[in-house]
Amino acid sequence: MGNAAIQNSSRQGEGEEIVVLGIESTAHTFGVGIVSNKPPYILADARANYKPEKGGILPREVASFFSSNAAKVLRKALEDAGLGIRDLDGIAVALGPGMGPALRVGATVARAIASRYGKPLIPVNHAVAHIEIARQVTGLRDPVVIYVAGGNTSILSFVDGRYRVFGETLDIALGNLLDTFAREAGIAPPYIVDGKHSIDVCSEGGTYIDGLPYIVKGQDVSYSGLLTAALRMIEKGYKLSDVCFTLREIAFSSIIEVAERCVAHTGKTQLVLTGGVAANRLLREKASIMARNRGIEYGAVPPRLAGDNGVMIALTGLLALSHGITVDVEKALVRQRWRVDKVDIPWYPKILEDL
Numbered sequence: 001m002g003n004a005a006i007q008n009s010s011r012q013g014e015g016e017e018i019v020v021l022g023i024e025s026t027a028h029t030f031g032v033g034i035v036s037n038k039p040p041y042i043l044a045d046a047r048a049n050y051k052p053e054k055g056g057i058l059p060r061e062v063a064s065f066f067s068s069n070a071a072k073v074l075r076k077a078l079e080d081a082g083l084g085i086r087d088l089d090g091i092a093v094a095l096g097p098g099m100g101p102a103l104r105v106g107a108t109v110a111r112a113i114a115s116r117y118g119k120p121l122i123p124v125n126h127a128v129a130h131i132e133i134a135r136q137v138t139g140l141r142d143p144v145v146i147y148v149a150g151g152n153t154s155i156l157s158f159v160d161g162r163y164r165v166f167g168e169t170l171d172i173a174l175g176n177l178l179d180t181f182a183r184e185a186g187i188a189p190p191y192i193v194d195g196k197h198s199i200d201v202c203s204e205g206g207t208y209i210d211g212l213p214y215i216v217k218g219q220d221v222s223y224s225g226l227l228t229a230a231l232r233m234i235e236k237g238y239k240l241s242d243v244c245f246t247l248r249e250i251a252f253s254s255i256i257e258v259a260e261r262c263v264a265h266t267g268k269t270q271l272v273l274t275g276g277v278a279a280n281r282l283l284r285e286k287a288s289i290m291a292r293n294r295g296i297e298y299g300a301v302p303p304r305l306a307g308d309n310g311v312m313i314a315l316t317g318l319l320a321l322s323h324g325i326t327v328d329v330e331k332a333l334v335r336q337r338w339r340v341d342k343v344d345i346p347w348y349p350k351i352l353e354d355l
């Protein structure tokens with residue numbers, strides 16, 4: 001993301017430049033990113049993260065936090081890019097999936113800018129954006145995708161025009177499992193710092209113990225039974241470090257197992273890790289070992305782009321705009337349960353350097 005002077009000089013003398021601003025507001029992050037189809041690609045990445053005092057996320061509280069920070073984040077992104085709204089070629093917005101009240105803040109801001117300045121409005125699916133940012137930064141064009149976050153756990157790959165789901169959690173998401181366990185076991189805050197979740201810190205010195213369920217059903221994983229059983233073990237007086245170590249081992253190994261079967265089934269030769277939990281060092285290591293054992297290429301989204309951000313929305317918006325995908329302002333409604341396999345991906349396997 002260098003400074004404005006470098007960006008301006010590197011953009012001189014090239015073909016037609018397209019610049020898109022993207023707004024993310026599906027969960028706990030209000031993010032505004034600005035992306036160009038020319039190097040250095042990422043021109044701005046401004047964010048405000050909602051962190052609850054304690055407990056989980058309350059959608060209304062998030063929405064009010066977003067409303068009071070939206071203008072500030074937008075201004076910061078434009079300043080960092082050295083651009084005005086008039087310089088933009090499109091406004092992309094994550095319309096789902098996510099929490100209704102939070103999504104509506106981003107959608108409202110995007111619709112307002114698009115109509116006020118007469119800019120194309122580009123609808124973006126949040127899960128597609130997590131995949132596109134991973135393909136873009138790793139250069140792996142046709143991978144099997146492990147998408148793990150607070151609210152999502154799925155194995156995906158592109159087949160026949162769309163990202164298809166080859167496995168997912170039957171109940172809670174991997175990030176939710178780790179965060180809820182940390183909170184209930186009293187080792188919160190669970191936020192990832194330097195690639196480490198509080199579960200990782202707690203696991204240090206722990207060893208594998210018997211008694212926790214490893215649940216893989218066909219191509220799906222299940223984590224809620226694991227969560228309940230682990231909390232029960234704490235109550236029974238098992239060593240916290242052993243329970244943390246074992247919970248983490250089972251949770252990570254089961255998702256890697258279904259990813260490996262997807263690789264075998266699809267015959268794809270690349271693997272990519274994305275989403276908030278992709279910042280976890282141990283999970284990155286396990287994914288890379290699996291890829292190495294199978295002799296396929298591996299990459300992971302860098303930790304700073306693993307969590308929710310506006311850059312991935314802008315990037316996906318730019319790819320979509322290059323295929324004329326826009327939405328009328330009055331039809332740009334949020335879709336809380338917008339499934340990834342409902343979205344056509346006509347630009348595949350293009351990334352920005354092809355535009």
Ligand code: FE2
Pocket residue numbers: 126130149275276307308
């Ligand atoms: Fe996300």
